[in-house]
Amino acid sequence: MDWDKLRIFHAVADAGSLTHAGEALHLSQSAVSRQIRALEESLNVTLFHRHARGLILTEQGELLFDATKSMRKRLDAATARIRDSSDAIYGELRVTTTTGFGTMWLAPRLGRLYERYPNLKIDLILEERVLDLPMREADVAIRMKEPSQADLIRRRLMDVVMKFYASTDYIEFHGVPKTRDELAQHRIITQSPSSRQVSAGLTWLQPFLLAEFESRLTVNNYFGILQTVLNGLGIGSLPHYVAADFPQLVNVLPREMSKSIPVYLAYPEELRQSKRVAAFRDFIIEEINTFKRRHPDIMDIQPEPAAGFL
Template identity: 45%
Template sequence: MDWDKIRLFYEVAEAGNFTRAGNKLGVNQSSVSRQISALEQDLKVPLFHRHPRGLILTEHGEVLFKAAQDMHLRLERARQRLSDTSERPAGELKVTATVGIGGIWLAQRITEFLDLYPEVHIQLILTPDELDLAMREADIAIRLRRPAQPDLIQRRLFTIHYHAYAAHSYIEKFGEPQAVGDLDHHRIISLGGEQPSFILELHQLATWGRPPKDPRLGRLVVNDTLALRRAIETGAGVGMAPDYAMSNNPHVKQVLRDIEMPTLDSYLVFPEEVRSVARLQVFREFLAAKAQSWAY
């Protein structure tokens, strides 16, 4: 198979029509259409269903697209390794993390990195989903559990300690809980929504000291960690939060200090093929240094 035709096919499949693919490649629409038809004749199978609203891959087209996508990724990785291993840190670096650790811990430190490496451009993707690093959805991730994929390099970053917090304004109104049983008489706020189960399990205030079928009724459940942090510090109730989000917050106080609280280990995760990329190397070293200098 002619790689030029396969590359053209890949771009057409990505674009969904001949015109957009042609514009990207600098080729007119009729030429793209003719080359795709020639490829279909060479392979003796149809690759697209042609509709007025666009192109849809046939079953044969799906098979070829998967192979072309794999080839495209391999070539891109090879190009990146050839160009990046000996260069100074420069270019785009896609970083993914959860909303909490990315929006609070990392965001508080990213300015220093940008000052140190002015030619590196960070794209920070905050999501509870674990993006596919092998498929280049991101270059490096900060994750709150060990990755299951065996082909990913993982480096432990730091341990995150969770504690119960309440605002000083809340304590002035309702008092401070001294024991788990006191939570029956307090407003409980917690994280909910479409979060990984191991994250939801950290928010145990509704069930501590109560029968599993008779939890405390939460007064507020939010699906965003930043909103939960804001609700705690403005006096909405007692809630669980990581120490990195609350330890320097003058508006809140850690409560129930005598009770053992949950922890999570965080990890830096990245594919083997980008470990020698200069911008990833310096970012990894920067985060490791920041993790060592911070007490949790």
């Protein structure tokens, strides 16, 4: 099978348009169309349904697209390993983590990584879905649970707990609740029960979600909760590490916290020798260790069993 035709087919299937694929490949639409037609003739199948809004893959086209996606990922991995044979740290690194950790902890620190490696190109993928590292959906992941796949290198970075926080302005105006019953008199801000989140955080919040609060606000990610708390909308459940970077936050009911949530860094075994991955890994470990040394009071977490509402 002609590799060049497969490359063009992959671009068309990915873009859903001959025109857009041609722009990405620097080919005319007619040249792309001829290559697709020739590939269909060589396979004796129709790969695309054509309609006014673009192209839709046929069943045979879907099968071929799955194959070319796997080929593309393998080629990307091989290219990365070849580039990593030099001493320089450069090129693309795809990093995935949760929206909360990525926006509130990782992103503010990436400037120091770029100071060391200005030629590094980071593609930061923030979402709750666990991307498949062996299938190269990302190169490195920072996850809020230990990865289950056997072909991953992993390292436990730290533990996180969820606590309740309010802004200093909110506390000055509304006061500090001393008990759970007093907390129920405030607006509580939590992650939406239906949104993806770690089980330890949801389990801890369940009694609060079932209790009768005068007012409640739910948000589908922790960055949104942080913004509402900073703006004085109420008392929110947040990862405890945010208190270090936002001194205007006050920990409300300090004895109330979730069970520990482990934070792991992971990457595929095949990237063990990657200099870009090693540079990112070492940077993150250094940042975590510095963070722990500077904030021992915040990072010293000893969760206690939470009593239910009476």
